[in-house]
Each structure stands twice: as C-alpha cells, then as structure tokens.
Amino acid sequence: MLAQALPTDSKPRLRRLVLSHEGVLALLLVAEVAVFSVIGRNFWTAGNAFEIVRLGAEIGLLALALTPVIVTGGIDLSVGSLMGLSAVLFGKMWRDGHLPLPVAAAATLGIGALAGLVNAALITRLRIPALIVTLGSFSLYRGLAEGVTSAVDNFTNFPDAFLFLGQGYFFGVIPAQLPIFAAVAVGYYLLLHRSAAGRGLYAIGFSPEGARHAGIPVERRLTLVYLLSGVVASLAAVLYVSHNGQAKADAGTGYELRAITAVVLGGTSIFGGRGNVHGTLIGLFAIVVLQQGLLLSDGPAELAGILVGVLLIVAIAANRLIATLAARRKGE
C-alpha cells in the first residue's frame, strides 16, 4: 500500500514533521542561513534572498521536472543536453529564422516536448531502462546542438525586453524568473500531491506491474512525466539564454547531475515510490544557499560541492538507518 496515503502513525503531527527527512533538511537550511547571516557580508538581505532564487531557477526547474520522473523509478539524464539543444535552436529560430522571440520561445518548448516524447517512446514502447535511453539522448541532444552550431556559433544581442526575463526585477526586487519558477513549482505540486495521476506515479514507482494490475495507465503516465521533463528543460533553456545573454551549444552542461543531487538530497528515493516537491525545493535551496553563502563570506567555492557530496551520503545513510530501525522495531 502507499505508505504516505495512509498515515497510521499516532505520533504528534509536529514531531513527525520535524523528524521527517524534509524536516531535518529544513532545519539544516535554517542553520545555513543563520551561520551565513553572521559570517557573510550582506547575506541577510531581501536582495540576496531573491538573488538566491535567481541562481537556483534553472537547475531548480530541472529538479522539479526530475522529481516525478524519479518518483516513478525512472531517471532523465538528457535534461542538461536538451537545454543546450533548445538554447541553440531558440537562437537559430530567432536570428536566422527571423521569428519573433515569443514565437521562437513557444517553438522551443515544442521541441522540448518532442525530445521528451522520444525518450518516453523508447522507455515505454521498447521497455528500455530509462537510465540507458536518456544516456543515449544525453549524447544525442548535446551532439545535435554542437552539430547545428559547429560547436562555435554563439547567439547574442538579444533585445533588452527579452533579457529582462532573466536579468530584470519586478518592483526593483523580485527577479523576473521567480513567477515562472513558482508557477512550475505549484504545477508540479498539484500534479504529484493533489491529483489522481500523481498518486499513480507513486504506485508505478513502487511496482510498475502492481500499478498496471490496479488499472493505472502506466505507459501514458510515464509518457506524461518525460514529456513534461522535456518541456521544462526547454523552458529552463530559454531562461538560461535570457539570464546569460547568449545561447551556445554548451548551455546546461552538467546540470542533470546537479539537479538529480537536489532531488535526492530532498528525500526522493532513487528507486522510486517516495519523494515530494517541497523536499526537492528544500534540497535545492540547501545547495544554492551554501554556494551563495560561501561566496559572500569569502569561503572557498569548492567547499560547497564537497559539503553537498558529503551531505548526500549522510542523508541517504540516515534514511537507510531509520528504515532499518523501523523495520526492526516492527518485527519485535
């Protein structure tokens, strides 16, 4: 049965919340903020808080998209490469195809949907493990981006109105990409936690066969999450281009592993069946705050990566330990 659907635990709600994976991680995030507020220059400011959101937006979008994918027991390694392909095709449609930017952006999202469908078709129709399919498309999409641009073409000189999306502020403080990021986060929250389709994704993660016997259209659900993953990767690419003011084939290199790190740190099981959107958001910000905080307190930037790696192992080891202890207690 779905453990999360039936909270039979009689412990007080608050205690359960604090002791949950996300609870511990949230406390850690609070601790990070407290430490950097003391030792960092200008850390404890609204401006910096919004800057952190800006830094996290692109990887955050990928992490949101990967959460339901990983919940089904799958993975999508191609999202970073798809960002590169989307970025250069977006640039090409605008500069060489003379399409208006909004049209080019919409077409880019369409390309993302198509790329996601290719992954989905191979995974659901041919039943190839998602790891392998997206390893292939990881190479294919990046390769197409390099081939189309001869690996050197760089699209620049985007109009200011477009650059506002990635660099501008509403009311002087709110980064322009925040509403988009928030909308995608809410969308994924509703999908995973407030819809029947979302419950189905957890069931698929626990047991694809069981889900199929329970009447869940497994292929259609999987197609949905990989399709959305493609669309969101393309959206992240458009934000990336606007944020950086240029579109090159190397856009988003290595982002897939960073996004997966945020998702797994946020408590989503790599085996599927367990995880949630708020955990991913807390995991994401635990990483971005660490990076930004070390930057503002003149700490070594590399320390952020090292700590994230260690944290990841501690997090899953703790999860494992708690699960083992719980199983043992139940057995007594």
Next chain:
Amino acid sequence: MSRYKRELSVAGALGLLLLVLGLFAPKFFDPANLRAVAVSNAPVLVAALGMTLVILARQIDISIGSQFSICGMIAGLLAKQGVPAPVVALVTVAAGAALGAVNGGLVAGLQLPSIVVTLATMVTWREALRWISEGQAVQNLPESFLWLGMSRPAGQAFILIAALALLGLFAWALRSLPAGRAVYAVGSDAEAARLAGIRPRRVVFGVFVLMGALTAFAALLTAIQFRNVLPNEGGGLELKVIAAAVVGGIAVSGGRGTVWGALAGVLFLGVIGPALPFLGTQAYWEKALQGSIILIAVASDAINLRQRRDVGPGLAH
C-alpha cells in the same frame, strides 16, 4: 556462437564502418592515424573493463571521471618530484583502489544505492581536487616519465600491449575464475548467489576497488602521453565508458555481457569520431552520432528481447 550474438553484431557494424572507410577514405588506414586512434582509446578500454565488472555486478559508478582526474594528478606530481616510474605507477593504482574502496564500502557496507553514492563521491572528489590544485595543471613532466622514458613508438606500443593484456586477463578471469563467475552470479540474483555460498557484499566491494584501480591505470596510461596533466582530464569519462559498455551489450540489469562487448563498444564509439573528418563530415556531429548509436544498439536489443521476456519500464539497478 549465439552466446556472443551482441558482441558479433557490434563487431559487424564496426567492420561495416571500417569497410566504408576503406572504400571512401583509405587514408584512415594510414599507420600513424590508426596508431593514434588505438592509443587514444586504450585508456578508455581499461576503464571500460572496470565498468564491465561494476555493471555485471548490477552496480554503476559515475565517479570514475573524478577518480581519473585525481589519479592523473597524483601520477604527474610524483613524476615531477623525480619518483621512479614503477613507484609512480604503484602509488597511483593504489590511490585509485583506495578511492574505489570508499565507493565499495558505502555501497556494500552500508547497502546504499551505487548511483547516489558515486554521484556524491564524483562531486566531492572533483571539488576537492579543484580546491587543492586551484585548477592548475601539472606542467613539464620529466622525460623519464613521458612514454616511460622510451621512444614515442615504443611508449605507444607499451600502452596498447598493457591495455590488451588487461583485456585478456579479465576475459579469462570472468570466464574461468570462481571470482569472475561470482560477479555474474551476484549481478543476476544476489540472494541466490548468497544461498550458493557467495558473499555478495564482498564481491560488490571488490568490483568497486578494481574499478578504482583500473581507472587509475587508465589515468596513468593517459598521463605518460602528454607533457602536462590537467586537473579536469577525466571530466565526462563516466558516461563515455558506460555508453561503450551499453553499446557492447552489457545489460544494466546485471549479470549479462562480456569484456569483448566492452571492447567492441569502445572501438565503435572511439572510431566514429576520428572517422568523420575522413568521410567529409564535420567532427562536430560526433556526439550526435554516438548518441544515435547508443539508442539504435539498445533499441535493436530491446526489439530482439521483447519476444522473449517482459521487462518492466523504469530504472534498472
């Protein structure tokens, strides 16, 4: 023969590619070019042998790019201090084995998923190396280290012979040694293997240690080819090597595949890039072609397999 069906079909595809090259671009078979292609792929093959073991045992290691970078830097720094080459080799391989033991300890000891463990160690080691090295390359390696103090052709021959000797060794060990069979057994069904008297945790720990040692050796074979060792030399190696293994028919669900498949995968993916300019295509399309090859290889595999067996979708571990 049907046992090696996948290896043979990849070898056939490789043969076809070579035939096309022979017809349209005989210059590709210029000895100097062939040697360059072979030597640049030898370290990839050595790492792929380790990855074969890891995947056969139903695990994965995505930290080998970082391991490769660290071991290459260690080799370079030691060589620069004037340490004799055999000692450099020994220390480097031991360092790689130690890095592999960390992964193995976490995966086998604490029973954590290898994809997450090695994702974490990949990040940790990469950033630690960047911190310590400050992004600086080890420059001007001594003559006694470059090609191990031999002439360039002799050094190249050494690299090829070393890689092929390891290939032969692992082919034999996986087929004929109890330890080799144990890797297949654990990858096919760890519980059944345990009941048959094999210790799955020990086997898993062992394959990660070997993976680390082989990655270090691959880094060493690369380091002796150049004047400088770069601290990000191994970036992206993990997915390249996994791709070669997959194209060679090594199943990520464990227990199925051979080192010959890994060899075929390394050669196919390694030849396609250098071949492109000879066929009048720009080299920029290399990655796209490699991606297509991976997808075609696994898709044809899946279509073949589909009639026989039903595998659930999702991430195979």
